[in-house]
Amino acid sequence: MNSLGKKMVEEYFPDHHYAIVTHTDTDKTHNHIVINPVSNTEKSRRITNEKKHLYRLREINDKLARENGLSVVKSQSRESWDKMSDEVRSIYKRTGFSRTNDLMEKARFSMSIATSFDEYSAYLNRGFGIKFRIRGKTVSYLYPGLSKWRRAGKLSVKYDFDGLQKRFEENDKALVRQGLKKATDIEGKDYSKYYRFKREETEYKIPDYRIKGSIIPIEKLDNLKNSSVESYCDRMGIELKENADGEKSLSGRDYIRVSKNSWKNLRTGCEGGLLEFKAYFNNKSFLDSIGEDLERDFVDKMKMSLDVPEPSFQAFYVPTNDKRIREKELINHLVITDGFNRSLLFELSKSGRFRVFEKNRFKVYSDSENVRSLTFYRDPNSKWFTKKIKGLDQNLINLRGQSNELILFSSVESFLKSNEIGQFFNRKSIPQNLVVPMKPIRNWINENEDFLSSFERVRFVKDDSKNVFDDILSFRDPLKKTEAKNMSVEELDKFIKKSFKKRERN
Numbered sequence: 001m002n003s004l005g006k007k008m009v010e011e012y013f014p015d016h017h018y019a020i021v022t023h024t025d026t027d028k029t030h031n032h033i034v035i036n037p038v039s040n041t042e043k044s045r046r047i048t049n050e051k052k053h054l055y056r057l058r059e060i061n062d063k064l065a066r067e068n069g070l071s072v073v074k075s076q077s078r079e080s081w082d083k084m085s086d087e088v089r090s091i092y093k094r095t096g097f098s099r100t101n102d103l104m105e106k107a108r109f110s111m112s113i114a115t116s117f118d119e120y121s122a123y124l125n126r127g128f129g130i131k132f133r134i135r136g137k138t139v140s141y142l143y144p145g146l147s148k149w150r151r152a153g154k155l156s157v158k159y160d161f162d163g164l165q166k167r168f169e170e171n172d173k174a175l176v177r178q179g180l181k182k183a184t185d186i187e188g189k190d191y192s193k194y195y196r197f198k199r200e201e202t203e204y205k206i207p208d209y210r211i212k213g214s215i216i217p218i219e220k221l222d223n224l225k226n227s228s229v230e231s232y233c234d235r236m237g238i239e240l241k242e243n244a245d246g247e248k249s250l251s252g253r254d255y256i257r258v259s260k261n262s263w264k265n266l267r268t269g270c271e272g273g274l275l276e277f278k279a280y281f282n283n284k285s286f287l288d289s290i291g292e293d294l295e296r297d298f299v300d301k302m303k304m305s306l307d308v309p310e311p312s313f314q315a316f317y318v319p320t321n322d323k324r325i326r327e328k329e330l331i332n333h334l335v336i337t338d339g340f341n342r343s344l345l346f347e348l349s350k351s352g353r354f355r356v357f358e359k360n361r362f363k364v365y366s367d368s369e370n371v372r373s374l375t376f377y378r379d380p381n382s383k384w385f386t387k388k389i390k391g392l393d394q395n396l397i398n399l400r401g402q403s404n405e406l407i408l409f410s411s412v413e414s415f416l417k418s419n420e421i422g423q424f425f426n427r428k429s430i431p432q433n434l435v436v437p438m439k440p441i442r443n444w445i446n447e448n449e450d451f452l453s454s455f456e457r458v459r460f461v462k463d464d465s466k467n468v469f470d471d472i473l474s475f476r477d478p479l480k481k482t483e484a485k486n487m488s489v490e491e492l493d494k495f496i497k498k499s500f501k502k503r504e505r506n
Contacts, residue, residue, distance in 0.1 A: 001029050016035050104159070107124065107141065116193070117195070128275070139151070224275040253317075268315065338417070343422055367397060411463040414462070
């Protein structure tokens with residue numbers, strides 16, 4: 001029994017210290033388990049007391065029990081079913097428990113961040129594919145793949161017209177208190193207004209002009225909806241299996257079908273896109289998945305001011321596997337042997353831009369929609385090299401800053417060694433422009449002389465392990481007065497630290 005508890009903890013919380021006490025002095029032998037919420041590798045709090053862990057742990061526990069010939073605790077769903085009202089029970093009969101839970105989970109999240117009916121409708125439709133309509137004051141929802149609309153009154157009064165209207169006003173006032181909106185923005189606002197669709201409408205997509213200035217940029221939802229789930233699985237090392245018909249599913253979860261831009265649970269009918277898939281895979285909220293490209297402070301303020309809920313239901317669980325545990329071990333090896341920045345590697349790994357396969361091989365992925373990759377190998381002298389030099393017109397990193405100054409890294413390796421460059425991520429604005437080319441630096445500079453000459457100053461970060469000469473900065477045009485400066489990674493880190501401190505004072 002003690003060893004089974006150990007297997008369960010190490011599968012679900014592989015990077016955490018734990019203690020297990022097995023009680024054998026009762027009629028039912030059982031374990032008591034205490035887990036340290038702080039990760040051993042990332043040294044930050046990674047586990048919160050969230051209800052969703054219960055479902056996953058129960059699933060792992062039941063699997064281990066079956067594998068070892070032990071009994072599985074029966075579900076209490078029959079008792080819950082008997083206590084339901086006839087209306088709610090009829091909904092479950094038509095749609096199943098999971099689709100109803102999924103609909104309510106996504107409605108609850110969308111309601112927590114919306115400040116109008118139009119925003120709410122856009123978050124549901126363009127974020128999750130759930131259609132929303134109002135007829136008079138009757139609110140209805142249509143889950144993807146279904147043909148019958150569900151009235152809000154049969155789900156919860158929170159999701160009907162009056163409940164939503166009240167919540168939108170509360171959200172606006174909370175955003176004003178947090179400084180994310182001005183009081184004048186909501187003065188005299190009519191929260192009962194909504195876009196009226198024609199009777200023959202089928203898509204129920206709110207026009208863009210009605211949702212300008214929404215607290216979550218709608219284009220972020222569109223990008224996630226149109227992004228490939230298959231590509232994300234490939235970048236994150238999530239194994240997919242293909243059947244004889246060419247259909248792909250999660251390894252170990254044959255009922256989770258994955259197509260290019262979507263997934264579907266064949267058992268329950270739940271479906272979605274990359275937004276939910278990322279949330280499930282990383283054990284994070286929907287807001288965290290959307291907010292990966294937003295400034296971290298902004299996301300944190302939203303959570304505090306709007307009381308954004310943590311998910312209490314997941315449509316499925318991405319199976320944990322040895323690959324993820326192995327990748328963390330390999331990242332730590334790169335940190336020790338090559339001096340790479342641990343937090344930067346984990347950040348890039350979570351966003352799907354970095355994967356390590358073994359101690360002597362890793363791969364990076366471009367930041368564009370048409371993703372390109374570049375593999376690095378270690379030679380016998382412990383130097384990194386690449387075999388590919390063509391077809392690398394895209395950059396690993398390309399961030400736009402507020403000043404007319406550019407930070408240009410001479411190699412991917414020098415970028416990975418910077419201890420301060422992580423400050424450029426998850427911010428709405430950054431002081432300097434930042435480019436990390438994937439192409440050999442001399443070729444890249446020769447092809448981008450006009451681009452480089454458009455800056456007043458270029459800070460060129462050299463890699464001491466590579467033979468890069470000063471004449472590589474021949475793009476300098478005296479007439480345009482572009483100032484070019486060579487820097488080591490250590491000098492850049494000092495400059496970044498000083499630059500961000502200056503921004504904070506101002």
